[in-house]
Amino acid sequence: MEILDATIITTALPIMARDFGVPAAHLSVGISAYLVAVTIFIPISGWAADRFGARHIFSLAIVLFVSASVLCGLSTGLYEFTAARILQGIGGAMMVPVGRLVVLRHLPKQQIVKAMAILTWPALGAPLIGPVLGGWIAQTWHWSWIFFINIPLGLAALIFTYLLLDNEKGEYQRFDIKGFILSGAGFGTLMAGLELLSSHPEAPLIPGALIALGVGVIALNIRHMLRATQPLFSLGALRYRTFRATMVGGSIIRIALSSAPFLIPLMLQLGMGYSPIEAGVVLLWLFAGNLVIKPATTWIMNQFGFKQVLIYNALLIAAGFVALALCTTQTPGWLLGLILFSSGMTRSMHLTVLNTLGFADIPQHKIRDANTLSAVVMQMTRGLGITVGALALTVATLLLAGSADAPALIDFQLTMGMMAIIALLSIVDSITLPNQAGRSILKKSGSSAAS
Incomplete structure (x- = not known):
């Protein structure tokens, strides 16, 4: 439900924009504001689950989300x-991290590959089912029902929460108010600057200042967390090379x-009709x-090792963006479908590898901090993905002398090329x-192959 709502409005955007007059x-901004709020409040979820119990916090999150x-x-x-999306x-910030923490808290290392493969399903399926469902609702009913359907879903989630989830508490520390304020202010300001720049590229001074301020505050927060005895969340997991790789190149x-x-x-609707x-x-x-x-991801990781899969799969992801950049209104439907089908395979493979490798070398007693940091970075990059995509589209329209209000197909083609370059950088x-x-969680045959 939480992941679904991050992208369900994408195919409904033209209709919503017409109603809003923009x-x-x-x-x-409606998508990224949601993801910014999720990112800012994720650190509270781990602390609150330990302090008040996972079931209580998860239930509160569902009620707030549905309201x-x-x-x-x-x-x-x-x-x-x-404003409503921020709320x-x-x-949403307290749903996914708390649920994943409940799973990982007592999970043996040998079961991490299988468990993370299962947990990756919502992250893969929801963003892709969302546009289909959102487009159908917006065109046949009204876009507002995209959000009203969360009412029965939320009620069902509440029932299962009380039936299946224990109110288990953990060890908690004093809440780091300073770290929370710095992290929220830093990332919120950075995203505000990027969104403002994408919507008003003709006046870059204020957006540029906000971006610089956001980066500066984030740097201050990192300095604070490294020095604090009880930080908002520990950065200690970054000492492990495998975890750090999923946070840097993975991001x-x-x-x-x-x-x-x-x-x-947007490309399909605004650029291709x-x-x-x-x-x-x-x-x-x-x-x-x-x-x-999906059924083959575990075998592929065991057979070739994490490093080889990350390198060659990133090349395939970049190739997928290039293929999309070459599509025109004359591109046959079957060929467009084949490109998207291949892109879906590489997307699934990469997210599964990143989610699995990140916890390969983390000791059990550091899982909570690693889980919180991972959730924060993952949500942050989801928000950045939307904002960077919108910014790249704006840059494309400027370079090609197009209209930001009505981008043409060539603008989207250049934007896809930019996304391919970003993928290659990883x-x-x-x-x-x-x-x-990550060989500690791979089967022996996979370990030998990985070498």
Whole structure:
């Protein structure tokens, strides 16, 4: 439910933009604001789950999320909608990390590969089912029902929470208020600057100042967390090379991957003339690719090792963006479907590898801090993916003398090329990984292959 709401509005953006009286690309703020709120409030989730119990916090998150969903559906303007999305993001921030923490807290190392493969399903499926469902609802009913459907889903989630989840508490420390304020202010300011720059490129001074301020505050927060005796979340997991690789190179390629569910529906509708439903149906090929490769991901990791898969799969992801950049209105439907199908396979493979490798060498007693840091960075890159995608589209329209209010197909083609370059940059970090990276959780046959 939480991951679904991050992208379900993508195919409905042109219709929502018409109702709000703004360009479709400007509604990226409605997606990124949600993800910014999730990122800022994730650190509270781990502390709150230990302090008050996982079931209580998870239930509170569901209630807040559903209430905010109703406000989203009742919105009549962009600012009102963005405010409701922020509130929705606060509720969403306490869902996924708490659920994953419950799973990882008592999980033996030998079961991490299998467990993370299962946990990756929502992250793969929801962003791809979302555009299909969102486009159908927006075109056949009204876009507000995209959010109202969370009411029955939320009620069902509450029932299962009380039936299946124990209110287990953990060891907790004093809450780091300074770290929370610095992290929220830093990332919020950075994202505000990027969003402002994408919507108003003609006046870069204020956005540039906000971006610089955000980066500066984030640097101060990192300095604070390294010195504090009880930081908001520990950065200690970054000492482990495998975890650090998923946070650095992994973040770079996640930005490119996260831009796809935002950019592709817009490209299909604004650049190629597809309807919201048609765009959503075409995206099903992306989801089909996820489904087909998923049963083989564990075998591939064991057979070739994490390093080789990260390098060569990143090349395939970049190739997928290049292929999309070459599509035109004359591209046959079967060929477009094949490109999306292949891209879905590489997307699924990479996210599974990153999620698995990140916890390969983390000791059990440091899982909570690693989980919190991982969740923060993952949500941050999801938000950056939407914002960077919107910014790249704006840059493309400027370079090609197009219109930011009505981008043409050639603008999207250049944007896809930019995303391919971002994907390729992640390989720099992957190359420096040891050949035996993560072998502790691979089968023996896979370890030998990885060398």
